[in-house]
Amino acid sequence: MEVNFIGPLGKVTGSCTWMQDKEKGWNFLIDCGMQQGEVTADEWNHQTWPFDPSEIKFIVLTHAHMDHSGLIPSLYDSGFNGKVYCTEETAAIADIQYRNSTHLNPELFNQKNIDSIKWCHFKKEPILGSYHPVDNDLFIQFLRTGHILGAVSVGIFWGPPRSPEQRSIVFSGDIGPQSEEHEVLPTIRHFMNPGKHNYAVMESTYGSTNRTSTEKDPGTRRDHLKSLVDRTMSNQGTLIIPAFALGRSQDILFDLHAIAAEEPDQYERIDFYYDFPLGKEIIDRTAPFWSKTESNLKKTRPLWLGKQIFKLLGLTNNDPEHLQQAIRAMLSISLHQDDPDWAGLEGGNKIAANWKPIVANNPPSPDEVASSNRPTVIITGSGNGDAGKASSWLSKLLTKDTTTVAVTGYCGSKTVCGKLLSIKSLSIPNRRMSKNIIDWSNPDRSVAVADIRASIEEIKGYSAHGDQEDLLNWALRNAIDGYLPAGDTFFLQHGDNHNRNSLRTALYKKAQELGFNIDVQLPEATTGWISLESSESTHRDADLNLIMEMLNQRPELKDMIKEEEES
Ligand SMILES: [Zn+2]
Ligand SMILES: [Zn+2]
Structure with a gap:
């Protein structure tokens, strides 16, 4: 498997990541969003993609905001004909937004393109947390991110399940200011622990901001x-x-x-x-x-x-x-x-x-x-x-x-x-x-x-984006409870360069405090394909040992895994 970060790379809108495994015939996107309010918006929104849309098998959509979803209808216009995997909520909201915006960008997409979108929702309960198969040895996992209704992080797992060959990458999508202990927004539930992956792709929109406790106080x-x-x-x-x-x-x-x-x-x-x-x-x-x-x-x-x-x-x-x-x-x-x-x-x-x-x-x-x-x-x-x-x-x-x-x-x-x-x-x-x-x-x-x-x-306190503390909590803090960092390698994809750099520094600092050895990369437009198969076996074995140790300490997790296997 390899990954190619197309956007936004130093910007805050226009999320799109391309993944492929030539041997397995996997070729898909995570998000395909519009640029909004950026000087390069026109160029991005009307670009010729580096991929052939007709060869993309499916898209996984993290959430309905147009900077993540907005170019999906136009991909159908360019020959894409696959499914869009997302939550039912995301599909409903995106559909309304598309239908209300055709007049804004008539050259990008029309009603016919919107009608041809093949929304696809997983049926297996629980929707959030289960490993949903999309091909042989290829699974998708959705976990709530506390950003907006329907918003999830996307875990991609490939290789035989529960074998050492299985690898994974998690895409944070956008992360809300909603940690389990402190939900700032009144209506949306806290983000879920993303789990442990080989790679974690994160947003860093407010990666340099630390809000005061007053700003985070709903009262x-x-x-x-x-x-x-x-x-x-x-x-x-x-x-x-x-x-x-x-x-x-x-x-x-x-x-x-x-x-x-x-x-x-x-x-x-x-x-x-x-x-x-x-x-x-x-x-x-x-x-x-x-x-x-x-x-x-x-x-x-x-x-x-x-x-x-x-x-x-x-x-x-x-x-x-x-x-x-x-x-x-x-x-x-x-x-x-x-x-x-x-x-x-x-x-x-x-x-x-x-x-x-x-x-x-x-x-x-x-x-x-x-x-x-x-x-x-x-x-x-x-x-x-x-x-x-x-x-x-x-x-x-x-x-x-x-x-x-x-x-x-x-x-x-x-x-x-x-x-x-x-x-x-x-x-x-x-x-x-x-x-x-x-x-x-x-x-x-x-x-x-x-x-x-x-x-x-x-009025402060209505932002749907987490600040630096929230982003660190999503990425690392669960480590305190015996969990692990979201990835061995982090890619900061979404956010301007000031925020990406700040979050990188903060991630290194926090990981060091917790005793984790992580790598944080800021992909650029020239980065191109990154292999996700590089051998990190020593790292991996240490992780597996930690997981086994954690399972021994927390037998209820073993029961949950057994349930998952039986269902
Ligand atoms: Zn968003
Ligand atoms: Zn976003």
Whole structure:
């Protein structure tokens, strides 16, 4: 087997890796994403691939974000005709995104290409963790990465199972800020230990960032959001929250429901709207997935739903009835406030007793809201304020001093929200002196910075990417419990060079502290094929000894392996 890293290599978007074993006839890709917002985006998205798409047998997709999935339909246009292996959730979300983006890149793909995608989901339970055969002696393993709904790391195993000849590589996909002990995001469950492989391919988007404990505290984040809702109540204004359709929208809606349920009387006089058709489609279509559970010998747990919801509502994680209540609470964010089917939650604490859908039906127009003094919260897209309904809300309401705009995550400096963040601390007199204009592709929409009276706020803690600590936890930290590093060799594929270098240094340092000998490589465009068959037998034997030692210490793992063999 050999691997060829095609992208993004020093960039953050456009993930694509090519793997092949000429002898076995294996020829497949891991992810095939668009570049977005990079100077090379046009060139990448319209490139002639180094492979012949008609000879690629299948694609394994880590998650639905377009920078990992966006060029799959166009591969079908270029002759690819194989299956796309991914979770059911990823396929559902990617399908909606493709169908909503054909008008953006009509030259890249069309409805016919989307219709011809052969989505393929594994049936063997548990979906996450099992070794799914895709050919003789070729297996795929999915493990949750706590990034977005459906997102997984992908383990590829080749060679006879449970023999010393079997080798493996794991692709992290994108890793969320959700370690098992500390889930930062409210809705998504923690990442799973990737296990031990010969090779681990990692993202390093925030490889140089270490967030503070305040930034990682869900309570601090919700308090900040609550203070903006309170301000909007008292100044009878409008709170505009630009959000991404996927993940961010659900997280913000969940936090707003929590705020409203904590003090139900306080928020009767404020209207909450979700004015984001693409986001609404994704939320509705993915709602059933939150009910999915996974079971092992002892417990049934949610497959995707995070722990915060249980804690907040005073529910326990392992009571089947409580599990149903937590799932219903999550589903309520896709309902409207007057939904006749909503019957309240049973059990739990006072917040659970007060929990109810809060989003009002039929959002008013920006003009109507601008001329009314009814306190209003609008969640809208696009997340960076550049397009969609967000552009009409912002262009209409930025000039009002009762408006607050909450930016909820990283936005490039050229985007509308990025520009708003840059004037966040600028006083009104200083804004008045600015000659800058914020404009949108619609020529009727533009606002002079000199006229902006709105307060701009940045709420931390909604990023779906882990920081350096999270990345190290995914890669190495389980070693403390007697586990092993995710790979003997790490390839840092995804992330700009500053972040790749920082993460490499941090990985070496941490591995040394833990007594592991690892190699970390930063593949470049010129690297080409890397053989994954190089002999590391001494290394390997030492690893096997460690595994045997670990199994002897933890007999329950032996039982799990036996179960796996029997099923
Ligand atoms: Zn992603
Ligand atoms: Zn990514």
